[in-house]
Amino acid sequence: xxxxxxxxxxxxxxxxxxxxxxxxxxxxxxxxxxxxxxxxxxxxxxxxxxxxxxxxxxxxxxxxxxxxxxxxxxxxxxxxxxxxxxxxxxxxxxxxxxxxxxxxxxxxxxxxxxxxxxxxxxxxxxxxxxxxxxxxxxxxxxxxxxxxxxxxxxxxxxxxxxxxxxxxxxxxxxxxxxxxxxxxxxxxxxxxxxxxxxxxxxxxxxxxxxxxxxxxxxxxxxxxxxxxxxxxxxxxxxxxxxxxxxxxxxxxxxxxxxxxxxxxxxxxxxxxxxxxxxxxxxxxxxxxxxxxxxxxxxxxxxxxxxxxxxxxxxxxxxxxxxxxxxxxxxxxxxxxxxxxxxxxxxxxxxxxxxxxxxxxxxxxxxxxxxxxxxxxxxxxxxxxxxxxxxxxxxxxxxxxxxxxxxxxxxxxxxxxxxxxxxxxxxxxxxxxxxxxxxxxxxxxxxxxxxxxxxxxxxxxxxxxxxxxxxxxxx
Amino acid sequence: xxxxxxxxxxxxxxxxxxxxxxxxxxxxxxxxxxxxxxxxxxxxxxxxxxxxxxxxxxxxxxxxxxxxxxxxxxxxxxxxxxxxxxxxxxxxxxxxxx
Numbered sequence: 001x002x003x004x005x006x007x008x009x010x011x012x013x014x015x016x017x018x019x020x021x022x023x024x025x026x027x028x029x030x031x032x033x034x035x036x037x038x039x040x041x042x043x044x045x046x047x048x049x050x051x052x053x054x055x056x057x058x059x060x061x062x063x064x065x066x067x068x069x070x071x072x073x074x075x076x077x078x079x080x081x082x083x084x085x086x087x088x089x090x091x092x093x094x095x096x097x098x099x100x101x102x103x104x105x106x107x108x109x110x111x112x113x114x115x116x117x118x119x120x121x122x123x124x125x126x127x128x129x130x131x132x133x134x135x136x137x138x139x140x141x142x143x144x145x146x147x148x149x150x151x152x153x154x155x156x157x158x159x160x161x162x163x164x165x166x167x168x169x170x171x172x173x174x175x176x177x178x179x180x181x182x183x184x185x186x187x188x189x190x191x192x193x194x195x196x197x198x199x200x201x202x203x204x205x206x207x208x209x210x211x212x213x214x215x216x217x218x219x220x221x222x223x224x225x226x227x228x229x230x231x232x233x234x235x236x237x238x239x240x241x242x243x244x245x246x247x248x249x250x251x252x253x254x255x256x257x258x259x260x261x262x263x264x265x266x267x268x269x270x271x272x273x274x275x276x277x278x279x280x281x282x283x284x285x286x287x288x289x290x291x292x293x294x295x296x297x298x299x300x301x302x303x304x305x306x307x308x309x310x311x312x313x314x315x316x317x318x319x320x321x322x323x324x325x326x327x328x329x330x331x332x333x334x335x336x337x338x339x340x341x342x343x344x345x346x347x348x349x350x351x352x353x354x355x356x357x358x359x360x361x362x363x364x365x366x367x368x369x370x371x372x373x374x375x376x377x378x379x380x381x382x383x384x385x386x387x388x389x390x391x392x393x394x395x396x397x398x399x400x401x402x403x404x405x406x407x408x409x410x411x412x413x414x415x416x417x418x419x420x421x422x423x424x425x426x427x428x429x430x431x432x433x434x435x436x437x438x439x440x441x442x443x444x445x446x447x448x449x450x451x452x453x454x455x456x457x458x459x460x461x462x463x464x465x466x467x468x469x470x471x472x473x474x
Numbered sequence: 475x476x477x478x479x480x481x482x483x484x485x486x487x488x489x490x491x492x493x494x495x496x497x498x499x500x501x502x503x504x505x506x507x508x509x510x511x512x513x514x515x516x517x518x519x520x521x522x523x524x525x526x527x528x529x530x531x532x533x534x535x536x537x538x539x540x541x542x543x544x545x546x547x548x549x550x551x552x553x554x555x556x557x558x559x560x561x562x563x564x565x566x567x568x569x570x571x572x
Contacts, residue, residue: 042533044503044554049532056501058480089552107545124534134537136514136527143531146551151499151506152479178479239525240514259475270534383529384536386521416536416547421529452536452547 003085005105008112012038014331015101015114016084017092017273020048021072021317022309023120024079025324026331031082033332033341038112039079040090040103042451046076048122049142050317053150064177065149066170068212068317075321094448095119095277099304102448102461109457116304116331119274120324123267123310126289126368127425128163129375132235133263134383141171141264154180155260160244162186162233163264165366166213171262172220184256185220186246187228188265190369200361207358208318227254231371235261265368269311272418275446278302283439286363287314288373289424290443297330298323306330315359322352373428381429382422384415392426396433403427403444416452419444476509489559498555505531505538505550513563516540516550520567 019041027039051072094102147153229249268289280301298306308327309320375389413419498507538550541562
């Protein structure tokens, strides 16, 4: 049920953060089992990014976005019909001591307590640091799809999509459905990736991803100019993007005028909240990003905190629902001390297995090429603080050992996005320059608040005598 | 540039971007409404002064920071439009006082 922030209780059995497929499934499951559950989400409506605006989309024709999108309707309906308290526009910025959840709604922070916490903060676009990616008019494919889903907005004028990964093809297909002209798709899929795929080909060929994916790509390729083997890519323009420039493997340069350039090279877990709650993470060599260390139930190294869905490693919406249910079952068992829901667990695991099938193939095929993850020269790495690749490389060569030290030298990662759009690039670039591994180089130490909040929100927090004495001297 | 697919008889509302009346669809985020009206720049950066516009539209990149009803540094992609809402672009570097 939807509630306002003022109606929040002080204590819950389970707090779920993120109303995408994993969070919706987890909260509905907990509530059905009789637990007192709260679901926080920072967007204005439920669905996460994959089912974004599903309760309010102005696109009523079901054939535009595809049937996979509308599958989300049942998931959202189940969660909203359950007794779980759902608060929209609620930004969780900290999982503090003694199971306190700090959440900001309309500029006011409240603290609630929850015996168990399920983080379902999902995925975000992987950084795509190319020359000119900061120009207005250059956006992510995810951003363009959000505009389509939530406001029925589509690009007008010369439009180019560049990068690799399923989302790029899905967006192109959705655009074709509504008659949007795409001037070119610049496919950056690394050709060498194909050689590593044989081992995983059977699993992929028998997965649900293949037929759907091939159908999409076939239809798009028939209608749009697709340039493959892109090895260099850049956007040009003054106050906005005016053209895109690329070089192919065969050495051919080309420039195309465009006023919208949509970039995508996969998605990565949005780890900021989990990391700030001291959940241990490791570097994934397959997905080339940080993923939390979780067990079969999504439980982390931090007491009472689980991570479910893409936030625990990219596996897609179907797998996220299953993981949400499994994390919910673990929470229910921990709180009731009973080994309940065995059938449900078996079903969820079967579903998870089905959706995991074929993922390794996709992970390896669409692993972004090194030259699109390791920028050079004046290409901006940290968008917030305008820090370039050259600065990062030179500072690393001075002996700067890791991301936390380079932050002090260059301010990269200290802007409002808190490293979300530069962190992976910084880790990889420093590892490459130092000749060490990403795991050795590590990541920024993230601490609450995981979202920037006004100082007045801290000041407005209820505090005890010890907290007062820590800041007030009389 | 972006255009709306639905040009139906739906009710539009008016917001003010840097004083200019701009029409928006109920349910738009501030960023979506600005993009629909042809404004793709939201702010200038604190370091180089370069123009930036919405990039991720999901609350991650913080490129679409604007001032809304006098409150600075708000994410335009995370806030739904309201009738008569006043939005100022060009944040640049924050200053004390004025």
